[in-house]
Amino acid sequence: MEIFAVAENTRGELNQVSFELLNLANLLKGAGKSNALVLGKNVHLFAEQLVKYADRVLAIEDVSFENYDPEIYSEAILQVVGRDKPALVLIANSIAGAELAPCLAVKLGAPVQTDVINVEISDGIRISKYICQGKVMFEAKLRESEFYILSIRQGVFINGPEVRGNIKAISTKPSIAPRRKFIKYIEPEIKEVDISKEDILITVGRGLKDSSNIVIAEELAKLLGGVIAGTRPTIDYGWLSKDRQVGTSGKMVTPKLYVGLGISGASQHVMGMKDSELIIAINKDPMAPIFEVAEYGIIGDIFEIVPKVIGKLRQLKS
Amino acid sequence: MNIVVLVKHAFAPERWLRLGTNGKSFEKKSLVYEMNEWDRYAFEEAIKIKEQKGAHVVAVSVGKDCDETLRRCLALGADRAIKIPYDLMDSWQIAEAIHMSIKSEKLDLVLAGYQSQDLNNVLVGPILAGMLSLSFAIAVISIEFEDEWVRVKRELEGGFQEEIRLPIPCLLAVQTGINQPRYASIKGVLRARTKEIQESPVTLKPSTLEIEKLYFPVVKKAKRIEGSAEEVSSRLIELLKDRGIL
Numbered sequence: 001m002e003i004f005a006v007a008e009n010t011r012g013e014l015n016q017v018s019f020e021l022l023n024l025a026n027l028l029k030g031a032g033k034s035n036a037l038v039l040g041k042n043v044h045l046f047a048e049q050l051v052k053y054a055d056r057v058l059a060i061e062d063v064s065f066e067n068y069d070p071e072i073y074s075e076a077i078l079q080v081v082g083r084d085k086p087a088l089v090l091i092a093n094s095i096a097g098a099e100l101a102p103c104l105a106v107k108l109g110a111p112v113q114t115d116v117i118n119v120e121i122s123d124g125i126r127i128s129k130y131i132c133q134g135k136v137m138f139e140a141k142l143r144e145s146e147f148y149i150l151s152i153r154q155g156v157f158i159n160g161p162e163v164r165g166n167i168k169a170i171s172t173k174p175s176i177a178p179r180r181k182f183i184k185y186i187e188p189e190i191k192e193v194d195i196s197k198e199d200i201l202i203t204v205g206r207g208l209k210d211s212s213n214i215v216i217a218e219e220l221a222k223l224l225g226g227v228i229a230g231t232r233p234t235i236d237y238g239w240l241s242k243d244r245q246v247g248t249s250g251k252m253v254t255p256k257l258y259v260g261l262g263i264s265g266a267s268q269h270v271m272g273m274k275d276s277e278l279i280i281a282i283n284k285d286p287m288a289p290i291f292e293v294a295e296y297g298i299i300g301d302i303f304e305i306v307p308k309v310i311g312k313l314r315q316l317k318s
Numbered sequence: 319m320n321i322v323v324l325v326k327h328a329f330a331p332e333r334w335l336r337l338g339t340n341g342k343s344f345e346k347k348s349l350v351y352e353m354n355e356w357d358r359y360a361f362e363e364a365i366k367i368k369e370q371k372g373a374h375v376v377a378v379s380v381g382k383d384c385d386e387t388l389r390r391c392l393a394l395g396a397d398r399a400i401k402i403p404y405d406l407m408d409s410w411q412i413a414e415a416i417h418m419s420i421k422s423e424k425l426d427l428v429l430a431g432y433q434s435q436d437l438n439n440v441l442v443g444p445i446l447a448g449m450l451s452l453s454f455a456i457a458v459i460s461i462e463f464e465d466e467w468v469r470v471k472r473e474l475e476g477g478f479q480e481e482i483r484l485p486i487p488c489l490l491a492v493q494t495g496i497n498q499p500r501y502a503s504i505k506g507v508l509r510a511r512t513k514e515i516q517e518s519p520v521t522l523k524p525s526t527l528e529i530e531k532l533y534f535p536v537v538k539k540a541k542r543i544e545g546s547a548e549e550v551s552s553r554l555i556e557l558l559k560d561r562g563i564l
Binding site: 010070071094095096098099101102103105106107111112113114115126130131132133135136137138139140141142143145179180181182183184185186187188189200224232233235236242243245248249250251252256257264267278280281285287288291292293294295296297298299300301304305308309311312313316 | 331332334335337409410435436437438439440441444445447448449453454455456457469471472473474475476477478479480481482483484485493494495524525526527528529530531532533534535539540541542543544547548550551552554555557558561563564
């Protein structure tokens with residue numbers, strides 16, 4: 001089967017996930033080829049990096065692809081992918097990919113699945129993915145089709161062989177007029193504390209129940225010489241400011257110590273903290289996915305345990 | 319302005335879950351259902367637009383037992399509620415059912431939540447946009463109207479945001495935090511009781527997938543620290559000492 005990996009570049013840089021998609025493409029291609037597809041205003045440097053891991057790089061260069069637009073991008077991909085059948089198109093499970101995958105799928109009438117962590121091709125296509133915020137594994141066989149679209153979780157297929165194929169420049173212009181107009185990027189605000197540079201993070205989740213309980217996390221952080229951070233809901237509820245958010249839409253953190261208080265471990269949070277050195281999680285729910293990335297797990301009530309820890313730390317300090 | 323809001327009566331994944339004996343479904347009785355978290359924000363956005371500019375708001379839900387969520391929307395100010403009475407797990411099939419049900423509706427804006435809290439596919443909104451040939455954007459965190467356009471901010475990775483403009487009509491899938499969803503007033507709840515939920519049966523198209531297996535991943539890496547709060551906190555202190563943090 002022909003496998004197409006749609007490379008992703010943002011703000012002038014090729015994203016690592018592009019190589020992960022190619023690693024998967026090389027695993028799945030069988031007698032077919034691994035193709036990298038790269039679109040943009042200026043992509044030949046990206047094509048040279050990608051070709052190390054692809055049988056063929058299709059470089060689509062045009063000023064109209066300068067800013068990502070799911071409709072324009074999928075229209076261009078359609079012109080290239082539509083020629084070889086059957087074909088599987090791999091897209092990053094990113095914010096851009098989450099728009100591109102379904103947009104392309106509707107144009108191709110192709111089955112589409114997102115955030116996939118494993119793909120098998122034998123007597124059809126089977127996929128595995130997490131659902132229920134990481135609590136349940138979902139395995140399904142896709143309906144037989146000429147095309148399949150899958151968005152792939154980042155950080156899964158990090159290793160793969162070198163291939164060294166060739167680069168083919170394709171000149172194509174979008175056949176449709178853009179409807180969506182890019183205005184600008186907005187950079188994250190810079191505050192005094194940068195949680196991605198701290199050694200000790202006490203991170204709170206919904207299990208903290210109320211903003212008035214932040215004080216216990218703050219006290220623990222103070223005694224341990226760290227700072228507090230939070231999951232997405234704690235930012236949405238206004239308990240903490242946006243710069244304290246850990247996760248794909250916030251900050252990626254790798255502290256020496258991460259303590260999670262009342263955090264269930266939704267995948268977008270876990271992606272942002274799983275590489276921390278020592279992860280300790282306290283949560284009531286024994287099935288919480290945070291326990292899969294934690295080195296130590298305490299199943300219990302944070303309101304009983306944390307005050308005791310604070311008491312003991314105070315004794316130690318005095 | 320005519321607004322259609324997609325709302326899901328979804329189960330709470332953080333609660334206890336049980337799988338059906340066939341290993342391919344959930345035991346529905348074991349699940350606790352509520353209005354999908356992301357859709358609360360989408361619906362609040364619709365109500366805010368209705369208050370500010372005037373709008374006719376239609377809430378649409380797919381599910382045999384989604385009445386409670388549709389009633390909640392009626393209580394919060396939806397003008398109409400449409401129920402598409404099927405329990406479906408395939409996003410494509412869901413989008414197709416909604417498409418068939420609403421394609422004759424007048425619409426300027428379709429609002430959806432970024433994802434469902436139970437299945438997390440992030441698909442129904444964008445697929446529906448494709449089927450309706452609408453311009454769309456996901457992960458929307460602010461919406462402003464400018465004549466025939468909406469100016470929106472989208473949340474990207476790493477704290478970055480993107481500002482874009484889309485023509486009306488369009489579909490926007492909103493992120494949590496875009497607003498503060500309100501609670502229904504008692505008056506609203508009472509009013510909603512007498513309002514009609516319009517059932518909209520459609521001829522379902524085949525599913526794009528066949529579920530083979532659902533299971534709880536067994537690999538649990540964490541070493542458990544067990545005992546009373548007193549014991550657990552002592553072990554925690556020892557651990558932090560061993561690892562050189564204290």
